Amino acid sequence: MERLQKIIARSGICSRRKAEELITAGRVAVNGKIVTTLGYKASYNDIVTVDGKVLGVMEHKHLVMNKPRYVISSSSDQFRRPTVISILPKEFRKYRLYPVGRLDYDTKGVLLLTNDGQFFNALVGPDSNVEKEYLVRLKGIISEEELKKIEAGVVIDGYKTKPCKTYFSSADYYNKSCLVGVILTEGKYHQVKRMFASIGYEVKHLTRIRFGNITAVGLKEGEFRNLTPHEIKVLLKLSKKT
Numbered sequence: 001m002e003r004l005q006k007i008i009a010r011s012g013i014c015s016r017r018k019a020e021e022l023i024t025a026g027r028v029a030v031n032g033k034i035v036t037t038l039g040y041k042a043s044y045n046d047i048v049t050v051d052g053k054v055l056g057v058m059e060h061k062h063l064v065m066n067k068p069r070y071v072i073s074s075s076s077d078q079f080r081r082p083t084v085i086s087i088l089p090k091e092f093r094k095y096r097l098y099p100v101g102r103l104d105y106d107t108k109g110v111l112l113l114t115n116d117g118q119f120f121n122a123l124v125g126p127d128s129n130v131e132k133e134y135l136v137r138l139k140g141i142i143s144e145e146e147l148k149k150i151e152a153g154v155v156i157d158g159y160k161t162k163p164c165k166t167y168f169s170s171a172d173y174y175n176k177s178c179l180v181g182v183i184l185t186e187g188k189y190h191q192v193k194r195m196f197a198s199i200g201y202e203v204k205h206l207t208r209i210r211f212g213n214i215t216a217v218g219l220k221e222g223e224f225r226n227l228t229p230h231e232i233k234v235l236l237k238l239s240k241k242t
């Protein structure tokens with residue numbers, strides 16, 4: 001379920017603010033009934049009309065981008081920093097894309113972009129079990145036992161993280177750092193950084209190398225491509241696995 005103004009905006013006819021005006025002006029109906037309350041939620045299967053005209057469905061897009069560092073994972077930024085949407089070619093503006101989950105400003109790697117609400121909800125909801133794999137450059141050399149702690153789940157701000165997988169990739173004894181992999185099935189705010197911080201390790205660099213079946217292989221930083229119908233099907237299937 002999604003707020004009505006969001007559904008209208010995602011159809012591409014207007015902004016969310018304009019959609020709110022349309023709702024309060026009594027110009028929007030859901031399944032034939034006028035709705036004037038802004039908190040109203042509808043599903044993408046409901047028939048929404050504006051001035052009696054059924055909302056057109058915008059062509060759905062599903063992209064994977066190799067997000068560079070120092071780019072914001074949102075549609076706009078109050079400080080006018082580059083965003084994952086602003087670095088797309090202009091002709092993509094009309095699709096009203098948004099990122100599927102977020103990567104931090106200083107995290108790079110695999111980021112999905114879409115305008116398909118159902119696809120988005122399947123992949124970012126708390127019930128989504130899609131694996132997200134990260135390569136983590138840590139300050140210091142972590143031990144196998146400490147990695148086992150991460151795997152079992154650590155407490156970050158009162159929340160115990162779900163069991164996950166890790167692997168040790170390499171150690172740089174000269175610079176006192178190491179590279180480890182971590183595979184999560186959830187995505188709390190700053191999760192990887194906070195998980196390692198909870199056992200005393202600072203993350204120096206973070207790269208997401210996989211989201212479910214999708215990697216950024218073949219994409220330079222800032223480049224993107226359409227997902228294939230088969231990739232989308234597999235991703236949606238993975239999101240349902242428990």
Ligand code: URA
Nearest residue numbers: 104107190191192193
């Ligand atoms: N975990 C983090 O700490 N940052 C990210 O960008 C992604 C996962």
